Structures are given as structure tokens and as C-alpha cells.
Amino acid sequence: MKLTKYLFAAALAGVALSFTSCDNAKKESKGALGGNLAERSFVAPGEHDEFYGFISGGFSGQLSVIGLPSGRIFKVIPVFSVDGEKAYGFNEETKPMLNTSYGFIPWDDSHHPDISQTNGVLDGRWVFINANNTPRIARISLETFETVEIIEIPNSAGNHSSSYVTDNTEYVIAGTRFGVPVPQRDMPINEYKGNFKGALSFLKVDPETGQMDLSFQIMMPGFNYDKAHPGRGKSHGWFFYTTYNTEEAHTLLEVNASQNDKDYIAAINWKKIEEFVANGGGTKMKTKYAHNIYSDETHMATSTMKTEVLTVDPKDVPGAIYFLPTPKSPHGCDVDPSGEYIVGSGKLSANLTVHSFTKMLDAIENEKFAGDAYGIPILNFEDILAGTVVQPGLGPLHTEFDGKGNAYTTFFISSEVVKWKLGTWEVIDRKPTYYSVGHLMIPGGNSQKPFGKYLVAMNKITKDRYLPTGPEVTQSAQLYDITGEKMELLLDFPTVGEPHYAAGIPADLVAPHSKKYFKLEDNKHPYATLSEKDAKVVRDGNTVHIYMTMIRSHFAPDNIEGIQEGDRVYFHVTNLEQDYDVPHGISMIGAQTSELLIMPGQTETFVWEAKNQGVWPFYCTDFCSALHQEMQGYVRVSPKGSDVPLKWSLDDE
Amino acid sequence: MKTTIYSLFVAGVLLIFSACTSSETQEGDTESSNATADNTPLGQASVVDNESDPNILQVAIGSPDHTTLVAAVQAAKIEHILVNAGPLTVFAPTNAAFDKLPEGTVDTLLKPENVGDLATILTRHAAPGSYNIEALKKEARKGRKLYMATGDYFEVTVDGDDVFVNGVKVLASIQTANGIVNVVDEVLLPKSE
Missing domain, CATH: 2.60.40.420 (Cupredoxins -  blue copper proteins)
Known part of the structure; x- marks a missing residue:
């Protein structure tokens, strides 16, 4: 028996050896086109995936839970849309979850999931996600994998630059895409300029329960706030928002919002505003928004209508807000794990712009301003520029990081992911996507500590990639191995709805806490x-x-x-x-x-x-x-x- | 009673854990011997779940009075039947019950060539549905027979406070996560016509 065991072990070792040598040989002969791609995304029956992925459903309004590297789908968590399978929005208990100041709403457009963090590292407690259409932020528990809270965002429309968390989940933020009259009122649309506002909302998160509270709204000029990213590490305490339509056009934006050579990234020192508010600053304003909370004890949701919000006028907090000029309607706004680099992806720009946080602080300290917009100082582009990635592709959208000094940016128009180096700004690799990629996700790629093993690219268009299913073609995600110098496409798989954005986390940070059932003795329904x-x-x-x-x-x-x-x-x-x-x-x-x-x-x-x-x-x-x-x-x-x-x-x- | 069940449960969990560990360390052996051994699936019996209430198999494994039954279940390779969603009622003969059989019967049944007979005998102790002592009394009152997984119909009778299935007295009922374990002190044999 012992002998058998020995022999078996020896054989195993032999097999392992031959596999590695095999692998090396392939790498040498075929470069990036390794022959064992299937093996590397294959999770054998009964085995578990290494990572959870949470992919938003876009216009499905939901959040799907997948495994990585397999791409297998485990659950679709209903968030903003009703789900007959799970009775979400149909049973009496969950109907209040979808209550708003407009009444019950059965659908929304879910966009940007973000996992809670502690000290800038994923802590695996909650996922936050925004509803675009009727502005809301939801919180999903990673114990029950259910939506446990939804809070409506007043004075906001097209809630797109949302829902990102700060280093310690002090805040989850929500920014308006549309400029709107605040408060809403009957007025001519062509009087937009100078009259409409852009509200940036800060929701305090209870460190124990995760419960959100709308602390304050900064009433910014009526630009379109597109994407946002919190400062990390050294820039913790700041938030950055890309803007477009700084022209404040109110019609045919595809032309009229592309007139300025540069729009801005708004840099907001939220700690300063937090302090201002704590000292009694800000103005209370009448409004109406729903706050819905689900209880695991009563298995019921309750909806409360709030009637007041604290607003902050930027003029009242000098030194808290600055504009960083950024070329051509920047979309993605991403901060590297060190917090030094702020990447603005000008949708219509040939180059990628990277700002330096250190240079930004320096310019602020020396008051080197190029002017102001509605009283908010504008810094000089040249003073704050860290570097430019020259002609990396067409239509840059989003950037994530591997924690090893590399950045990965998606290009919608040229359908590719481009890997480039922070600091030298050189392009290292590019790989096609199939097709028209939007966001990308590296587990933890939005935090101080990315787990730089896999990259998931999320595509808007698949055309011929799958068996046809009528005019509506599936959208997809693609998995790349990013452990080597060159990226390798391992797998592509269909997704639920539009895979707008995703968040990923090592499974061992979540799985052990997953609830298996509810104790009858704790049932307080x-x-x-x-x-x-x-x-x-x-x-x-x-x-x-x-x-x-x-x-x-x-x-x-x-x-x-x-x-x-x-x-x-x-x-x-x-x-x-x-x-x-x-x-x-x-x-x-x-x-x-x-x-x-x-x-x-x-x-x-x-x-x-x-x-x-x-x-x-x-x-x-x-x-x-x-x-x-x-x-x-x-x-x-x-x-x-x-x-x-x-x-x-x-x-x- | 509570403490007994609890200690049964703990013992069961311990046993399961040790079983798991040993199966992991012996993975090499399993793999190498797979070619010859038949590979009866353990099915849900291999699920590690230390949060739910214990299931029928776990309760049986945890009971010092049922070591023969557990050995027989394992020899017959029917563990997976005792862990699925059920619901199932198992009449669990104690070690003493097996000892009442003619000498050598158990040893003979445990031999690999008799796996089929053994499985049939054990399956005759399982009824679909959940029947604790109270439910069995109701069956007797309503004159309903108990349908066993082998196809046998057993009569349920009441004498005073006691309830009998096929003439065998039920000593105690234990609620489990997937059904009921009814302790009996005799092996249930086919109805003599």
C-alpha cells in the first residue's frame, strides 16, 4: 500500500513537472498564445471559483453574482427591478424597497457596484450600486446576498457618477449626470445655463450596520458629472469627478457639449466639507426622498419619506473645491492604488491624461489658478499634469490597476484593452475585445490593494460571437489573465442585461460569512x-x-x-x-x-x-x-x- | 433528552470531520484505487454543513447505540439516501436489535457479495414522509398502513401509550433536518404472510 502511495506521488510529481515544462515550451514557442487557456479558466465540477464577481445588469436593474475564472453565474440579485423568481417587489415584504418619492417603481438601470472597504482594502461586507434613472443607491449584504437598503437621491437626475466608497467606507457618493433646476420648478429649458445645478451627494455609512444617511449635497454648477473616484491613500479625503458639458448646453449635446477643448475633473476635499457641515455649515432645504430598509429579523422592508436635505454652496467653503482641466469630455475618472495619479479618459481625445495629486496640492498651495468657474478655482493643465499616454487607442473610457505599477484602459471605439505603465506612460500591451468594451474590472482594482490576477472586460456589442437569438444579441464579458507581461484572453461569457461595471473580490473574504438559513427563533415577522x-x-x-x-x-x-x-x-x-x-x-x-x-x-x-x-x-x-x-x-x-x-x-x- | 441529542450531534459532527480529514489525506489512495473499486457516489453525504440541524445519517453516526446500523449503511453504500432532502422516516434498530438476529447473520450480510441483500433489508426500514410517534399514532387511529421504501406496507398499531410498526415497538422519535429517526429494538423483517 505504502509503495503504491509512493509510486502515485512520484507519478504525480512527474506529471506536474511535465506540465510545467510543457507550459514553458508552449510559452516559448507560441508567445502569448498559450495552449492551455481552457485549463486556466476551467473550474472542475464540485470545485469553487477563486473570486466572486458582481456584475451590474445595466438596464436589467439587477446585480449578478458570478465566479471567476469560470464565468459561471450563481445568482441574480434583484436590486432595482422586480423579480418574479424571488418575489422581489411582488411580495408584501419587499414592495416598500422599490418605493420612491414618485411612488412604486418596478425598474431601473443599475450601473456601478462597489464593495465596501476598510483602510483602502476590500472588506467584503456590502456592495453598493446606483440606479441611474430614478436616482437611488442600494446596499446589498454579502451575508444574505440580498438588497437590504435603498435610498433615493433628491435634486439629482441620471445618477451616474455613483456609487463609490472612500477608503474606510466613510461615505458612498452619488453624483448627478443631468443638470436640473434645484429645487425643481417650471422654467424654460433654454435658460439652463447658469440656472441648473449639479448635486454631488455624500451618504454617510454606519461602520457597524452599513446603514446609509444622506449627509449633505454640494450644489455644483450645472455641468454633467460623469464618473467619480475617491482619493486613495495619500489622496484619501478627496473625491474626483469627471465632467462634460461644461458648455452647459441644453440641446444636441453630441455637438454642443463637445465645443470646449477641455472640460474638468472636479476635485473635492470632502473632509473640509464634512468639517464645515459638522460646524453647522450648509443650508437645509425642503425636498422629498424615500429611504427603504429591509430587516433580516422581520423579513420586511419599511419605507420612510424624508423631507429635508442639507445643501452646501461651494462658495461657502473656499479651498475645498477645484477644477482640473482635462481634455475632451472625460468619461472615466480613476485613481491609482497609491492615490497619486488621477486618470481622466477624454472620450474624444487621442491621448490619456494623468494628473498628479502632489502637483495639484502644490498648485493649490501656490494659488496658481487659471481663472474660475462660478467662483471655483481652475488650475493650470500644465501645472498638474503627471503625464500623457500618447495615442494608446481610440475612445478611452475606464482604467483599473493591478497593484504592480500597471494600468489597464478600455477603448470603446477601437475595441481593446491597453496595458500601460504608471510613471513612464509607455504602452506595454494591447488586446482586442469582442466588441466595443465599456468598463473593465480587476478584483480590488478600485482600491489600494488590487488582486492583479484577472481582468474582466465588459462589452456592449457581441455581433457574431454567439449563436444568434434574434435581433437582441447577448452582451458579454471577457476574462484576461494579467499575471504576465502580456495579457491573455482566457474566456468570454454572456452576461445578464448590460454588463455595465463590476466589482470582484477573493472568495475567501466573503464565502465564510454567507448565511445558510434564517433561525426560526429569530423570526420576528x-x-x-x-x-x-x-x-x-x-x-x-x-x-x-x-x-x-x-x-x-x-x-x-x-x-x-x-x-x-x-x-x-x-x-x-x-x-x-x-x-x-x-x-x-x-x-x-x-x-x-x-x-x-x-x-x-x-x-x-x-x-x-x-x-x-x-x-x-x-x-x-x-x-x-x-x-x-x-x-x-x-x-x-x-x-x-x-x-x-x-x-x-x-x-x- | 436534550443533552443526549446534543451530545449525539456533537459526536456526529466530530466523526464527520474526522472522516473528511482522513479522506483528504488519503486522496492519493482513492485516486489510485479508483480503477478497480466501484465508484458509488457519496452524493450529498459528502457535503460539509456544520450549521444546519443534523440529518438522519449524522444523528445515526452520533449514536453509540447504532454503530452496527451505521456500519451496515456504509457497507451497503446507501449513505446518500439518508442525507437528501427527503422527507424520510428511518426506523433505526439498535445494536441490541441486530444482536437478536441469528448468530452470524450480520457478519454474512456485511460481506461484499451480499451488498444487495443488505441494502434491501436496510431500505425496508425507511418510509417516505415524516412520521414521529405522534404521527404514527395518527396512522394507527386512521387505519393507514405505512408504506416502506421497499414497497412493503407495514401495519401500525397502538397498545396503551406504545406504538408498534410491524409488531416492533418504537422506543423514541428524534427529529432531524431531513426527517425522523425512530429508534427500534428489533430489526424490521418482511411481513410473514
């Missing part, structure tokens, strides 16, 4: 039923509340009589299971809502209108157990005023 003997049906006028339980493989009660036409019937259903991975589902014929998919220990509610007399079935919608198909029941509906008594039973008892 007001309509929870914690044992079968407590199951009951209660009538209150035309409203009937069914307190129901589910366990393999029956409902209690499973037969209900005495419901009358016109009744509004609430099914409050508790899953009594305390075993990992045993959800149950329920739906009822004619229910004008989704199924409920209820996790072990959880309670959820749906409403059913009893419209017609008869005997109407319900059943378990999740294949829960060997006797799943037996998990069913009936509701008997009698005419209004009928003397059939209210009665519920299981096994006729």
Missing part, C-alpha cells in the same frame, strides 16, 4: 407562524389572513373553507425548515403576483383576491423534496354572505 399547531385563519371584514406553515412535504393548513367572493386573502407563509438549502415556494391559481420563494426560517406574504366561487388550488413551486408534487392544498370560495364557516385543516384535523 409580525405574521410568522412558528409551528403547525399555531396555523390559523383569521377574518377581519373582507380581509382574511392565513397563517400558514410549510415543511417537507405539506402546508398547514392545506384545506381552507369559508372564504367568500370579494375577500382579499393574505397568505402569510412561514418555512419551518432549519436545513441548509430547503426553500419552499407557493402560488395560488389566479394570483395577480409572483410566487413566493421562502427560505428556511423565513416568512413571506402574498395577496390573493377571491373573485369567483369554487375550489381553488395552491401548490409548492420549488422542487423541495421527494414528495414535492404532493405539497398542495385548496381554498373553497363561497358566495358572499354564505354561511359556510371559516375552517382550516390538515389531514382533516
Whole structure:
């Protein structure tokens, strides 16, 4: 036996050796075109991925959870759009999550996920993500992988330069893309210039609970605030925002917002403004925005309408805000892990502009200003320029970093990712994407500590890359190995919705904390039923509340009589299971809502209108157990005023 | 009672952990011997889950009175049946119950060539559904027979406070994550016609 073991080990070593030598040989002979690409993104059945990726769904409004390097999709977390699969926005518990000052909104456009950080390093507690259309920021728990908070952003529209976190998640920020009248009022659109405002919002994050609070809004000139990035390390305490349309055009922006040779990156010393606000600065303004919080104890969301926001006029905090001239409608705004370099990607520029934080501070100290815009000092482009990456590609959008002194920028027009070196600004490598890449993501590439192993490029267009599915073609992500001098394309895979942006994190920072089920004893849902003997049906006028339980493989009660036409019937259903991975589902014929998919220990509610007399079935919608198909029941509906008594039973008892 | 179950559980978890460790360290052996050994899947029996309530297999493994049953389940390679979502009711004969069988019976059954017979005997102890003592009493009251996984129908009878399945007294019911373990002190044999 021992001998066998030895032999086996020796054989293994031999195999390993031959693999490495094989690998080397390939690298030598074929350069970057290694022959073992499939192997390097292959995660064998039963094995786990090394990284989690959280890819926003863009116009799907959701956030998908994938594994890297495999690209396998694990879950789509509903955030800003309803999801019938998970009853999000359909059950009574989660409807308040989608409440806004405009009322219930079933959809939005989710853009920029960012993972919480401590000391500039990913801490794996929460993901924040913005809704573009009806401005909101959501927080997703990485224990439950569910949306636990959504806060609306007032005085804002096209909430695009959002939702990035500072080094210690002190703040998550949200910036308006559209200039809008603040407060909103009836006025001519062509009086935009000088009258519209651009609100930059700072949301304080509770370090323990993660709960957000809209601390203050800086009322900037009505430019379009496109992307943002917090200072890191040495520049911690600052926030940087790209702007376009500094022309303040109000129509045909594709022409009229491209007139200025340079727009700005707005540099904001938020610590200074925080101090100003702490000392009583700022003006309270009447407004209206919803703040929605989901509780894991009650399994319910509550929506609170707030009526006031603290606004800060830049003029009142001199020395806190500066404009850094940046060529040609810059889009991406990215700060390297050291905090020294601020990369502005001028969409229409042939070159990439990199500003120096040190030079910026120096210019501020020496008051070397080129002028001002609405009282905000403008620095000299030449004074703050760290360097230029010359003609790296066409249509630069976004940059991330590998923590080894390299930067990677996407080019939409020339469909490629370009690797270049910080400090020397030389281009090291370029690889095509298929096609028209938008954002890219390196796990932690947005923090002080990137995990520079993989890069994910997210494409807007795939054309011929997959089997056709009609006029709507899938969008995709592509995985590159970035451990070597040259990037290597390992894999491309389809995504959910538009893969707008993503955040990635080593799995071992998240997986151990993932919740497996909810403890029944902690269930504080007001309509929870914690044992079968407590199951009951209660009538209150035309409203009937069914307190129901589910366990393999029956409902209690499973037969209900005495419901009358016109009744509004609430099914409050508790899953009594305390075993990992045993959800149950329920739906009822004619229910004008989704199924409920209820996790072990959880309670959820749906409403059913009893419209017609008869005997109407319900059943378990999740294949829960060997006797799943037996998990069913009936509701008997009698005419209004009928003397059939209210009665519920299981096994006729 | 609570402490017993708890210690059963802890013992079970410990056992499972040690099993895991040893299987990891012996990976080389497994791989090299795979060619000859049949590869019956452990299925969900290989899942490591130390948060959920213990399942039927874990409860059995944790019970010092059921070492023969566990050995038999392992020999018959049916662990995975005792860990799936179920729901399942298992009548778990104690070591003493197996000792009541004619001498040599267990040893013979544990031989590799008798795996099929052993599996049938064990499967006769499992009923789909969740039947603790209270539920069994209801079955008796309603005159319903218990359908076993082998296809046998066993009669459920009540005498005073005691409940019997196929004439065998049920000593205790233990709720598990995927069903019920009913402790019995006799092996359930096919109904004599």
C-alpha cells in the first residue's frame, strides 16, 4: 500500500513537472498564445471559483453574482427591478424597497457596484450600486446576498457618477449626470445655463450596520458629472469627478457639449466639507426622498419619506473645491492604488491624461489658478499634469490597476484593452475585445490593494460571437489573465442585461460569512407562524389572513373553507425548515403576483383576491423534496354572505 | 433528552470531520484505487454543513447505540439516501436489535457479495414522509398502513401509550433536518404472510 502511495506521488510529481515544462515550451514557442487557456479558466465540477464577481445588469436593474475564472453565474440579485423568481417587489415584504418619492417603481438601470472597504482594502461586507434613472443607491449584504437598503437621491437626475466608497467606507457618493433646476420648478429649458445645478451627494455609512444617511449635497454648477473616484491613500479625503458639458448646453449635446477643448475633473476635499457641515455649515432645504430598509429579523422592508436635505454652496467653503482641466469630455475618472495619479479618459481625445495629486496640492498651495468657474478655482493643465499616454487607442473610457505599477484602459471605439505603465506612460500591451468594451474590472482594482490576477472586460456589442437569438444579441464579458507581461484572453461569457461595471473580490473574504438559513427563533415577522399547531385563519371584514406553515412535504393548513367572493386573502407563509438549502415556494391559481420563494426560517406574504366561487388550488413551486408534487392544498370560495364557516385543516384535523 | 441529542450531534459532527480529514489525506489512495473499486457516489453525504440541524445519517453516526446500523449503511453504500432532502422516516434498530438476529447473520450480510441483500433489508426500514410517534399514532387511529421504501406496507398499531410498526415497538422519535429517526429494538423483517 505504502509503495503504491509512493509510486502515485512520484507519478504525480512527474506529471506536474511535465506540465510545467510543457507550459514553458508552449510559452516559448507560441508567445502569448498559450495552449492551455481552457485549463486556466476551467473550474472542475464540485470545485469553487477563486473570486466572486458582481456584475451590474445595466438596464436589467439587477446585480449578478458570478465566479471567476469560470464565468459561471450563481445568482441574480434583484436590486432595482422586480423579480418574479424571488418575489422581489411582488411580495408584501419587499414592495416598500422599490418605493420612491414618485411612488412604486418596478425598474431601473443599475450601473456601478462597489464593495465596501476598510483602510483602502476590500472588506467584503456590502456592495453598493446606483440606479441611474430614478436616482437611488442600494446596499446589498454579502451575508444574505440580498438588497437590504435603498435610498433615493433628491435634486439629482441620471445618477451616474455613483456609487463609490472612500477608503474606510466613510461615505458612498452619488453624483448627478443631468443638470436640473434645484429645487425643481417650471422654467424654460433654454435658460439652463447658469440656472441648473449639479448635486454631488455624500451618504454617510454606519461602520457597524452599513446603514446609509444622506449627509449633505454640494450644489455644483450645472455641468454633467460623469464618473467619480475617491482619493486613495495619500489622496484619501478627496473625491474626483469627471465632467462634460461644461458648455452647459441644453440641446444636441453630441455637438454642443463637445465645443470646449477641455472640460474638468472636479476635485473635492470632502473632509473640509464634512468639517464645515459638522460646524453647522450648509443650508437645509425642503425636498422629498424615500429611504427603504429591509430587516433580516422581520423579513420586511419599511419605507420612510424624508423631507429635508442639507445643501452646501461651494462658495461657502473656499479651498475645498477645484477644477482640473482635462481634455475632451472625460468619461472615466480613476485613481491609482497609491492615490497619486488621477486618470481622466477624454472620450474624444487621442491621448490619456494623468494628473498628479502632489502637483495639484502644490498648485493649490501656490494659488496658481487659471481663472474660475462660478467662483471655483481652475488650475493650470500644465501645472498638474503627471503625464500623457500618447495615442494608446481610440475612445478611452475606464482604467483599473493591478497593484504592480500597471494600468489597464478600455477603448470603446477601437475595441481593446491597453496595458500601460504608471510613471513612464509607455504602452506595454494591447488586446482586442469582442466588441466595443465599456468598463473593465480587476478584483480590488478600485482600491489600494488590487488582486492583479484577472481582468474582466465588459462589452456592449457581441455581433457574431454567439449563436444568434434574434435581433437582441447577448452582451458579454471577457476574462484576461494579467499575471504576465502580456495579457491573455482566457474566456468570454454572456452576461445578464448590460454588463455595465463590476466589482470582484477573493472568495475567501466573503464565502465564510454567507448565511445558510434564517433561525426560526429569530423570526420576528409580525405574521410568522412558528409551528403547525399555531396555523390559523383569521377574518377581519373582507380581509382574511392565513397563517400558514410549510415543511417537507405539506402546508398547514392545506384545506381552507369559508372564504367568500370579494375577500382579499393574505397568505402569510412561514418555512419551518432549519436545513441548509430547503426553500419552499407557493402560488395560488389566479394570483395577480409572483410566487413566493421562502427560505428556511423565513416568512413571506402574498395577496390573493377571491373573485369567483369554487375550489381553488395552491401548490409548492420549488422542487423541495421527494414528495414535492404532493405539497398542495385548496381554498373553497363561497358566495358572499354564505354561511359556510371559516375552517382550516390538515389531514382533516 | 436534550443533552443526549446534543451530545449525539456533537459526536456526529466530530466523526464527520474526522472522516473528511482522513479522506483528504488519503486522496492519493482513492485516486489510485479508483480503477478497480466501484465508484458509488457519496452524493450529498459528502457535503460539509456544520450549521444546519443534523440529518438522519449524522444523528445515526452520533449514536453509540447504532454503530452496527451505521456500519451496515456504509457497507451497503446507501449513505446518500439518508442525507437528501427527503422527507424520510428511518426506523433505526439498535445494536441490541441486530444482536437478536441469528448468530452470524450480520457478519454474512456485511460481506461484499451480499451488498444487495443488505441494502434491501436496510431500505425496508425507511418510509417516505415524516412520521414521529405522534404521527404514527395518527396512522394507527386512521387505519393507514405505512408504506416502506421497499414497497412493503407495514401495519401500525397502538397498545396503551406504545406504538408498534410491524409488531416492533418504537422506543423514541428524534427529529432531524431531513426527517425522523425512530429508534427500534428489533430489526424490521418482511411481513410473514
